[in-house]
Amino acid sequence: MLIQEQIVLVTGGARGLGRAISYALLREGAKVVVNYLNSHDQALELYRQFPNQVFIYQADVTQADQVK
Structure with a gap:
């Protein structure tokens, strides 16, 4: 499985450690x-x-209704 063929969700991906992972x-x-x-x-x-x-999506992942 090649990483170029993957879509990855990074929660908190816009700053800090999540941003580093996104990059x-x-x-x-x-x-x-x-x-x-x-x-x-x-x-x-x-x-x-x-x-x-990059696709950006705002949601509080601690709230089930926002995750849906």
């Missing part, structure tokens, strides 16, 4: 769904840098 996956060619709660600007920055690889 590592993106550099390897994966498509990344960047989940964020309050980091819209940082998520948007990732999208602008990798428009063909």
Whole structure:
């Protein structure tokens, strides 16, 4: 299974350790769904840098209704 063929969800993927993980996956060619709660600007920055690889989605993953 090649990473370039994968879509990966990174919760908290717009800042801190999640952002570092997002960047590592993106550099390897994966498509990344960047989940964020309050980091819209940082998520948007990732999208602008990798428009063909990044999808951004705001949700509180501790809330079941938002995860659905």
